Amino acid sequence: MQPDIWFNGEFVPHDEANIHVLSHVIHYGSSVFEGIRCYETDQGSAIFRLDEHMDRLINSAKIHRMEVPYSLDELNGAVVETVERSGMEECYIRPVTFRGEGPMGVNPLENKVETFIAVWEWGTYLGEEALEEGVDVEVANWNRTAPNTLPAMAKAGGNYLNASLVKMNAVKNGKTEGIMLSTDGYLAEGSGENLFIVRNGTIYTAPVGLSILPGITRDAVITLAEEKGYDVEEKVIPREALYIADELFFTGTAAEITPIRTVDNYTIGNGSRGPVTKELQDAFFDIVKGGNDPHDWLTFVDVGEPAEATA
């Protein structure tokens, strides 16, 4: 039995959480969403950085002029309830706000704004062995959307047409992922992950102004790296810096911290996970698996007894 879905303030059975084909979102991609993980830590199940994710959802909605009729506290509560009700000790959480029914046409201002929260089981994002062995990637031949085309700080459904083109090409080329460049050719991010470079002991990542999604895992990794004494620089980085990097890795809710072992068939470092990547993974997993939480990033939930689904 699939867990119930929180839909506009109520729980509905998984199979009944449907929308009409004439919803605005179907025609124009008008949704904003989040991806959040709930981990089974040594100290109970806990959601990683719930507040930051739901705050980003509200801001994504604001950028697209969608009025979400719930406060941050109400949304956080709804996520906790959805997870607890599912009884799943570990899950991926997908809150979505979208433009629903109303007049047809591009103008969405009169369309209903709807919100749902679903949870499902999601293992490693970039393959079983990826976290240890690393992935093979390519530089994408589609650029990341330019800053004044689609707002990248909004995690909007429509943005992912760009991401899907990148991902499909990568898969068709036998790679795991594509790295997008900005329209003027600088490193941006993966189709669903931020990108980090390690070179001579310094850690580099693209600045938010280059149309990247300001990732919450990216922010966590910057914090953890600085605590470990690394210098982390957010700067404009040329493509070829990839090929001469000591280490490369992706960060994201789904991808966690995934090493990259080749780019465009260039071997990165010694072709496997590097020591800095490993050190940051260890720090990250000590929080999300160990349940140690010095930054107050975890929201512990009680998934003890699964509630009866409303079937």
Ligand code: PPE
């Ligand atoms: N960039 C993009 C384009 C992106 O989609 C994500 C998350 C990130 C960076 C990392 O952001 P954060 O999760 O806040 O650290 N991608 C989500 C969706 C993946 C999907 O296939 O769907 C995710 O990781 O949940």
